[in-house]
Amino acid sequence: MRFELGVMNLPALFLALVAVLTVPAGAQKTEKSATKEEVSLTKERVLKVVTPEEAEKLIKAKPNLVILDVRTEEEFADGHLARAMNMSVLNRDFAAQASTLEGQPILVHCAAGGRSTRALQVLKEKKFPEIYHLTSGYVGWIDAGKPVEKGASKPGAAVSAEDSKAAK
Numbered sequence: 001m002r003f004e005l006g007v008m009n010l011p012a013l014f015l016a017l018v019a020v021l022t023v024p025a026g027a028q029k030t031e032k033s034a035t036k037e038e039v040s041l042t043k044e045r046v047l048k049v050v051t052p053e054e055a056e057k058l059i060k061a062k063p064n065l066v067i068l069d070v071r072t073e074e075e076f077a078d079g080h081l082a083r084a085m086n087m088s089v090l091n092r093d094f095a096a097q098a099s100t101l102e103g104q105p106i107l108v109h110c111a112a113g114g115r116s117t118r119a120l121q122v123l124k125e126k127k128f129p130e131i132y133h134l135t136s137g138y139v140g141w142i143d144a145g146k147p148v149e150k151g152a153s154k155p156g157a158a159v160s161a162e163d164s165k166a167a168k
Contacts, residue, residue, distance in 0.1 A: 046130045047120075052144035055107055055134045059083065066106045070094075070119045071138065075111065079148040081141060089119040102127040109134035109141070 050058065058065055059081075067084040069076055076086040087097050089110070098119075106128050110116040113135040123131055134140065142148065 045128070047124065048130075048132050049135050050107070050132045052134065052136060052141045052146055055109075055132065055141070056146060058107060058132060062105055064104055065132075066101050066104050068098075068101070068106055068108045068119070069138070070108060070110045070115050075138075077151055079142075079150050080138070081109070082147065082149050084149075089115045089122075094119070095122045095125075098122055098126055104128065105130035105132070107132040107134060109137045112137040112139045 059067065067081050069080050069084040069086050070089040071080075071086070072088050072090065073086060076084070080086065085101075087094060091097065106123065108116045108119055108123060108131065110119070116133060116135070116137060120131065120133060136143070138148075
């Protein structure tokens with residue numbers, strides 16, 4: 001009797017095996033595509049995901065790097081990266097505002113990666129030679145112990161990461 005049940009379940013077993021073997025192959029292709037896009041848009045343009053440590057090195061190494069904070073004005077005033085410029089991705093004219101920055105390397109971030117990912121869709125269509133995405137955002141920057149500034153876009157109001165955490 002067991003033999004008969006095994007034979008009757010053989011087609012189901014075969015289909016399950018085929019399904020298991022084909023899913024990872026498709027997932028690997030998707031993974032490779034995503035990784036490729038993170039590293040390069042084209043041969044002439046770069047799109048790279050960066051950690052807070054890598055972002056800090058970029059900021060020091062590239063004085064012409066635009067640091068674009070796409071959070072709201074209120075969030076920006078509560079704390080932001082030094083030299084950052086605020087341009088909320090929620091504004092209707094975000095694309096037009098972003099166009100004014102074309103031609104320069106840009107580091108984009110938001111609070112935790114959601115809105116900056118949305119902003120990337122607009123920025124990719126513009127003429128930026130290098131686009132760096134701080135996917136962990138401002139929260140990741142603070143968690144990494146990096147310094148921030150408070151207030152509007154006035155340079156020089158540096159605040160330590162510990163002070164910023166305490167203010168939360």
